[in-house]
Amino acid sequence: MMELIPLNNELSIPRLEGFRVLDEEERGRLNFMKEGPGICLSDPERHILVSVAYKKIGGFSNLLLNEKDLVKNMEAGIAKAMRPFDFQKAGAVQRTVGGRAAEGFSYTYMAQSVAMYAEALLVRSGKTIFYLYLYAREELKQESIPVWEELLAGAEWS
Numbered sequence: 715m716m717e718l719i720p721l722n723n724e725l726s727i728p729r730l731e732g733f734r735v736l737d738e739e740e741r742g743r744l745n746f747m748k749e750g751p752g753i754c755l756s757d758p759e760r761h762i763l764v765s766v767a768y769k770k771i772g773g774f775s776n777l778l779l780n781e782k783d784l785v786k787n788m789e790a791g792i793a794k795a796m797r798p799f800d801f802q803k804a805g806a807v808q809r810t811v812g813g814r815a816a817e818g819f820s821y822t823y824m825a826q827s828v829a830m831y832a833e834a835l836l837v838r839s840g841k842t843i844f845y846l847y848l849y850a851r852e853e854l855k856q857e858s859i860p861v862w863e864e865l866l867a868g869a870e871w872s
Contacts, residue, residue, distance in 0.1 A: 716730060716868065721768055722751075724768075724844075725844055725872070727753065732760060733756065735753055740756075752765065752766045752845075753765070753766055760857065761850060762849070762862070763850075771843060784817075785836050788818075788836060788845065796821070800822075801821055804822055809863065810867065811869045814839070816846065818835035819833070831851070831852045833847065833848040835847070848862045
């Protein structure tokens with residue numbers, strides 16, 4: 715049985731074989747968007763990095779913003795931050811996280827002369843928004859996506 719890593723009292727993410735949780739110092743060296751508390755999982759053999767964060771949204775914002783609006787805001791923030799890395803949107807993505815629908819998009823970028831593939835997903839659970847990110851080498855995309863899908867399918871909601 716695989717280990718489940720609880721993020722908060724709502725979602726737990728599986729630690730698949732080959733992955734390890736990055737500590738705070740390691741996460742600090744990465745150039746991630748700061749969405750809120752969360753975890754980063756790394757599989758150095760397969761060159762896959764997964765980041766999961768969450769943020770509570772309250773009152774008026776929670777009522778006004780739907781998933782499409784939230785994804786559009788997430789995309790604008792990522793596009794701006796990734797502009798120096800040749801950000802190119804690849805398309806809309808719909809996946810399932812522990813049985814719940816997730817909305818997002820995929821994109822490519824360059825990291826130290828390496829072509830990269832990424833997915834950014836968003837799942838809402840009540841007043842909490844979960845942000846899930848995959849980072850993989852473009853050349854390994856076909857091998858990385860099934861691992862990503864396995865991780866998302868193994869997520870559990872409380």
